[in-house]
Amino acid sequence: MLGEPHNIDHEFPEYHDKIEQFSDRDPEFAALMKEHDRLDKEIRELELHDQPVADTYLEDQKKKRALLKDRIYEILRHT
Numbered sequence: 001m002l003g004e005p006h007n008i009d010h011e012f013p014e015y016h017d018k019i020e021q022f023s024d025r026d027p028e029f030a031a032l033m034k035e036h037d038r039l040d041k042e043i044r045e046l047e048l049h050d051q052p053v054a055d056t057y058l059e060d061q062k063k064k065r066a067l068l069k070d071r072i073y074e075i076l077r078h079t
Contacts, residue, residue: 015076036068
């Protein structure tokens with residue numbers, strides 16, 4: 001759905017406590033979260049405001065966001 005938020009807390013509510021702990025204590029994890037949030041915000045703004053942008057650019061940004069989400073999920077699952 002266009003403009004739907006994909007923040008990590010929304011995607012993985014069962015890991016809320018871990019997300020907060022890791023964001024506070026692990027700089028690498030915090031950087032992943034920050035980049036994911038930045039991409040998510042950019043994508044939502046492009047979708048909601050119908051900004052002129054190449055389809056390939058938007059798809060590339062969505063792929064990057066998905067890769068970050070996968071990496072974050074792996075960290076949450078294995079620690």
